[in-house]
Amino acid sequence: MTAETSAEAGATAPPEEQSPKEVHIHGLVVLPPRQQANGSNGVDSRTSDAVQLPPLRSEEPVASLRGALGEIVGYAHLTKFRLVLEKLCGDDGGAVLGADAAAGGTSAAVVSGRGKKKKADAGVDAHSVVSPYTLKHAVVSVPPSIKTLQDPHLLDTQENSGAGTDEEPVLDEYGDLSLLVGLLDEAGEDSADATDRTTDAKVVLDASTKYAIRLVLERYDLASVRDHIVRVRTLLAGNAPAIKSLILEDHHAHDDAAQASGNLEQENVGPEEGKSENNADAQDSAQNANDKNKEEDKDALAAKAKEEAIALREAMAKQLPKFPPNYDLTQSEATHGGDFTHFYRFACGEEMALLPQQDSKGANNGTNGSTVTDNDWMDEDVGESEGTQSKKKKAKNTKKKAKNNHGNGADNNRNSKNKGANGAAPSASTPTSNPIFSLAETEQLLHSLNNQTIIDLTIRLSGYHSPPPHRRILGDLAYIEAIMPGSATIHITAFSLGFYVNKTNATGFDPTPAAEPYYSHSLLDCLLLKSKSLREAWSIALQASHKRAELLKQAALSEDAFAQLYRPAVSHWWNNHSGTALGSGVAVPAPSSFSSRLDSVTLRPSWLVPLPMLGNKRLDTWRDHSSLHKWNVARSEEELTSTYGMDIRGGGIRDWNEELQAARDMGVETLEQRIERARMIHKVLSDFSDAALQGIHAIFDGYITPMNPNEPARSHVYLHNNIFFSRAVDAGLDTFKIIQGDRAARKSASREAANVGVIHRLDVPGLYTLGTVLVEYLGTRFVCQSVVPGILHGEKAHTLTYGAVEALSELQCDAEMHKVLEESLGEECMVATRSILSKPLSDERMEAIRQFKSTLALPTNAAIEESESQVDAEVKANNVCGPVEMKGILGSDKRKYVLDCTRLTPRDANWVAKANGGTGYWEAAASLLGENSKTSRLIPATLEDDEWTASILRPELVTSYADEKLKQFLLIRQAKEAETSSIVVTNGVSETSSDQDPVPADANEKEKDWVDVETSGKGTTEEAKKEEEEFIQSLRYNVNVFLPYMKSIENANQDAHAQLQKDEEEARQIASYLWNTVLPDVTKELRLANGSVIQIPVDGKSLTEFLHKRGINCRYLGRLADLAKVEEQNDVEAEKVYEKNKKEAKLPRFRMPLCWLELLECEIVARAAKHVLDFYLTDNGGTAAIQPAQTIASFLSAVISTSEETASETELRISASKGDAIDTDDINSLTLFDVGGKGDAVHKPVRGRSEIWSDIEKEIGRRFRYTLSLYNNNAARGRALYAPLLRRICQRSGIRIAAKAYDVGRKCVCGGGSNSGGRLDYSYPIAAVDIIDVLPLVKHAASSGEESFTPCLFNASASPSLHIVLADAKAISDAAHRHLNNGNISIASEYAQEAASLYQRVAESPLHLQIAKCINLLSKCHFYGQDHDMAILSSLKNLAVSVSLGGFDCMETVSAHSQLSDAYFAAGKVKEGMKHVRAVQFLMEFLAGANYSQLSSMYYKVGTQYFECEKLVEALSFYEVAQMKRSDDRMVDGIISSSAAMALAHLGKFNEASSKEKIAYQLYQALLGEDHDRTKISSGSLLQFMRLAMEQGKIAAAQKNKISKEKEANAVAQSIKAEEDRAESSTKKKKKKKKGKATSPEDVSENIPEKTLQAV
Helix, strand or coil: CCHHHHHHHHHHCCCCCCCCCEEEEECCEEECCCEECCCCCCECCCCCCCEECCCEECCCCHHHHHHHHCCECCCCCCCCEEEEEEECCCCCHHHCCCHHHHCCCCCHHHHHHCCCCCCCCCCCCHHHCCCCCCCCCECEECCHHHHCCCCCHHHHHHHCCCCCCCCCCECCCCCCCHHHHHHHHHHHHHCCCCCCEECCCEEEEECCCCEEEEEEEECCCHHHHHHHHHHHHHHHECCCCCECCCCCCCHHHHHHHHHHHHHHHHHHHHHHHHHHHHCHHHHHHHHHHHHHCCCCCHHHHHHHHHHHHHHHHHHHHHHCCCCCCCCCCCCHHHHCCCECCCHHHHHCCCHHHHHHHHHHCCCCCCCCCCCCCHHHCCHHHCCCCCCHHHHHHHHHHHHHHHHHCCCCHHHHHHHHHHHHHCCCCCCCCCCCCCCCCCHHHHHHHHHHHHHHHECCCEEEECCCCCCCHHHHCCCEEEEEEEECCCCCEEEEEEECCEEEEECCCCCCCCCCECCCCCCECCHHHHHHHHCHHHHHHHHHHHHHHHHHHHHHHHHHHHCCCCHHHHHHHHCCCCCCCCCCCHHHCCCCCCCCCCCCHHHHCCCCCCCEEECCEECCEECCCCCCHHHHCCCCHHHHHHHHCCCCCCCHHHCCCCCHHHHHHHHHCCCCCCHHHHHHHHHHHHHHHHHHHHHHHHHHHHHHCCCCCCCCCCCCHHHCEEEECCEEEEECCCCCCCECCCCCCHHHHHHHHHHHHHHHHHHHHHCCCCCECCCEEEEEECCEEEEEEECCCCCCCCHHHCEEEEECCECCCCCEECHHHHHHHHHHHHHHCCECEEEEECCCECHHHHHHHHHHHHCCCCCHHHHHHHHHHHHHHCCCEEEEECCCCCEEEECCCCCEEEECCCCCCCECHHHCCHHHCCCCHHHHHHHCCCCCCHHHHHCCCCCCCHHHHHCECCHHHHHHHHHHHHHHHHHHHHHHHHHHHHHHHHHHCCCCCCCCCCCCCCHHHHHHHHHHHHHHHHHHHHHHHHHHHHHHHHCCECCCCCCCCECCCCCCCHHHHHHHHHHHHHHHHHHHHHHHHHHHHHHHHHHCHHHCCCCCCCCHHHHHHHHHHCCCCHHHHHHHHHHHHHHHHHHHHHHHHHHHCCCCCCCCCECCCHHHHHHHHHHHHHHHHHHHHHHHHHHHHHHHHHCHHHHHHHHHHHHCCCEECCHHHHHHHHHHCCCCCCCHHHHHCCCCCCCCCCCCCCCCCCCCHHHHHHHHHHHHHHHHCCCCCCCCCHHHHHHCCHHHHHHHHHHHHCEEEEECECCCCCEEECCCCCCCCCCCCCCECCCHHHEEEECCEEEECCECCCCCCEECCCCCCCCCCECCCCHHHHHHHHHHHHHHHCCCHHHHHHHHHHHHHHHHHHHCCCCCHHHHHHHHHHHHHHHHCCCHHHHHHHHHHHHHHHHHHHCCCCHHHHHHHHHHHHHHHHCCCHHHHHHHHHHHHHHHHHHHCCCCCCHHHHHHHHHHHHHHCCCHHHHHHHHHHHHHCCCCEHHHHHHHHHHHHHHHHHCCCHHHHHHHHHHHHHHHHHHHCCCCHHHHHHHHHHHHHHHHHHHHHHHHHHHHHHHHHHHHHHHHHHHHHHHHHHHHHHHHHHHHHHHHHHCCHHHHHHHCCHHHHHHC
């Protein structure tokens, strides 16, 4: 049974065998190192410092125990030790764990017991930080394996240890605890204690009184000393141990509580059951009463349901985010304006956190108006919406209370919490009780704690190392120099028993022990005993590490899977990922140079790198970057001692080919064997790609000498770490090949890698391929392959069985090799076997090769052999299954290898000149262009290009064409069968009259007729079978058609020539099928995208995958763009016709998405720009690649701009920037430029914008035969996608830029030709200092799916998601999809989980493309099954895996955000769902532009959520944005207009509502007609809105009339009152004058009325 058939059976058959019971070991402890007791040879009996272990399985690896000890205080600094099993006898067994050890801590009694020793220094007590078990009385042993050199009998004793021997059993570092299980079983048989117990699922063994694990120190050698130094460096670089116990504090309490609750439930079962039985009659009567009252309670239930619905709506309304009135919902500055400062916040849906920052910029957004400083850059995560001011007031009041009641712990805790809510980070030295930290607080506190764990201590090998001979024979292994935090230097001597301080100083060398040597088996303890400053720093580091662990634990409990990725993405604390991976057993040293934290959470490095912070200041791009690069001796030592992927300590260089082929030859009989085989293949290929990338690094750094240094550099090949490296260039005519030219060689290398991957996925027994990886770096492409066995040891070590190596040699065709290829490539890949001349090259090509070889002085015998075989070769022909240049080699290991498999499908006839047999479609399209047009100048007139010889059809297209042929064949055969059956029926039944029964004339005649029928049927079956065989053979295609430099076979074999003509015609038919059917169908499919299930791609990567799945090569992007232009023009014409006659004209419902042409042109420009940039970097011997930042910055600035600035415009812009902009002097101050003597090595002047765009347009015309209409064109400036274009170029070229604001889509400065070379030119908007790094691009032949060249870090894993060769997992995954489609959700969920488990067992990591697909399928199962909680959890995991694999801005992440939002909405968690919907909106608009077809639907979806919660203003805002976004379905436009009209109507704006509804009515009328229900409903709504608007207008007019009349009446009353006041005033004045004559001034006041005085 094959692996595939067994997988299919395993996907449905249940397991037959029961898995064995798990064995769990409880009560196991690790005892500290032995000590010499009281100066004697005995062993210290104090065991209170034992480390208690959690329950372990018998399969637990011993290596994991060693890793766990590396995280415990007091054990983390130990590296040279072994673990042995120590039997506990007598009363010692029960006293292993004291009170302190039960808590996991180091016994204070033991530490204080050694206090009699003289203290090293004052200050921090040395015994509080120094382990007491590594000092003078520590027992150091010889490794047991070394002892076997003296006595071979010890080997048997060691193997049989524990079986009646006196030797202590040693736990094998590469084994598990199975040995302990056997010993416990033996001890259990002899013991009367019944502590062990067995259940149905597992066996529990108690080791607390029987055995313990003892840590035994061993002696050092030089290699282990170096390993120990590395470990100490790691601990001091931010990885101080954080835990004191491997047992959780509440572990036992939790178990006891669970057991108690379980017992309580069991106790309550009986009474409840009895009570239910006794009250059965009462329940029946109550049920009857309830039935009678049902009708009476209907109204009450309805009212209650209504109240619950209202409460639910109010609760949902409270969860919805509240946006300020003038807030830009589209984030236009971030999506289109080039402001990438907060890109990752928007991409994660955390835009609400930026609202306080919007206030600080002066935006009127309705919030509290607080400003944000550099110290509270993330404070908005806490106080981001309503109630922020009240929280601050409460915080101030709480602080006042805390001052008055500073003895009250509760008040202090509230004070700390309110302080955190205000945005200030809690103090690193004052932990709070049960704190709940925000994101800002977590990051700031984590940054503070990380700084405390990093100790400024330099440990390196001394300048006196290595020891001289007279000291080496005294036992010295190494001399170490340690520079303490106080700058004091300590010299250490390392010998086999440990470390001690020697007498060496700055004046001389003296390795003898100092007066106080401070000996310890551990280097760290030795230094701690000596240095007071180190003790203080280490004590602080231990405390900070413990707090950091607690902080990360609390963050992990409060954060979901995605939030743990989001926090590093938006954090600017660049060193916050150090020390956080100890939980996985891998220590992460604090970085001594800047490295993006994104790289710690994503496998694929991001193109956009957030700017870090130093202290409380965010770094400026060009002034402060160097401040992050710290002085680090370890980094320089690693650089000097790097082996670039070679494991020199492993005993030899790895034989990659043997490992790979041996893994492929592993057994596949059982599932476990197939899993192990797939795991080994995956691991070897992953390690191979990592080693290949390191080798490329070494080649570029010049560390590897080529194997052929005397030949030109383009012909250089390298051998490093058993990997063969060569450049993908045309090295000349000495080897047999069809293509020529560097472009064709690059494409051919990529095709070969893809075909190797196809053969790898076929997994055909007996056919082997090499490990193949392509690496592209700074414009140069390298091919990295494993070595064929024997190929480097001469021709006698290997045999060429297929093809030819030398250009003038004959093609070999071994029968056995041909049979293997026929069974694999022929049957699986449908490659036809055809006759080819043994010397297939044309005479002209052969003559050119001879002339080329004549200059190389070939040996005479080679020329003689060539001339002797030349005569016979002219008429000899061979049958070949595969490309003619393919080679089959029988290696020295007797395996059959396939090399240079460049084609598995025919060459594309559309890219062959018509004169050479092509279709001629491109020539016909070019003839329609004008001779003087811009298009004709950019597009070449012919297809004579070396690169197109490597252009082949995609296998998906060939499969699609075969399916079409199969349909036609079945239809024809069905018609023939119908015709045949009618003839048989007519001949087999006699004709009778209509009134008689059809009776045969004679029995014998009847039998004869049936025999004739059977005979004719048999002949028909044989004929049909023959037709089927012929048809199947016709589906095999010749891959050697339309090849240049090939000799005609017409004279040698007429039949073969005729077959070749048929094959070429078939290839033309496939190419015509692509041109005339597939490309137009894709265009039509996209027009109907909104009405179908497909999703339009959002970026270049998803666009490439979309086309490849349909069999379309990316060289047809230009043709698709032309078709898209035609469709857009048809839409314009249709709208013009409709505008002229709206009553009779009909509009098509669907429009061509504008985003399709925009995406196509963006990808066209990105691909062409990548090739142009590669040419710039490799020009002039790669001078620009030495310092590529200037070239890349100028190039990117030109691409994302519309024109170039003038000198005056540049001066005005720099003066307006207030000194923040970078000018030419700033750039040239970064490096030395006035040297080199203007030689070839001096950097040439960069090119200007016009030259760059001219080269890009020429490359577009040549590569895509297309002329741009959106870029470099002022007429269509608004549709150019500059931000997505910048992202795509960076991704395809491995460029990383700083996340800041770039002025895209405007004028630029490139500095083209402004100097004579050498100087760095100023460029804008992207400067040379904005380029963070340039990464290598890796393409693995065994990559999974559509993985192509992906950026990788040199110091990280280079393996993308490789294909997993496990048919079982694929069969189960396919079965899960089938069950989900059929509605079997539970079965589909189980199968998805099982497939993911199998994939993870192979990949040994959850981060794999196939695992991501399984998790995605699982989340769909939970969602469709209405299991909301599980749907949310699985969707969160799906999002986290998608981000880790593809980054925060990939198509998979967009889909995961959308799926998660649906799960949140279904569960009623509107706030969380809205966050992810907003992330989808941002990513769609950023990646695909403002015209993306699904944006309107997404904004409408959000508006509907607000409308249902009666948030009408916010709903109307989203509806308005949805209307601004162009939808490709006019019905959607009508629905959005109707919804906006309804929202306006609820707001009482009936006039505006009628206008919106009128738009919807007109659309419905044009699309559906007057008689459609939707049109009638819209008409009724329109009439109602118009009537309400008229009534509202009348009421408004009446109100206005009333107000005007009131104003007139008031005016008249005021005028009358004014006249009366004037008259009264004049009367009073006359009276005053009269009275003034008779009354004195003193008496005037007495005569004034009281009211008048009050008025005055």
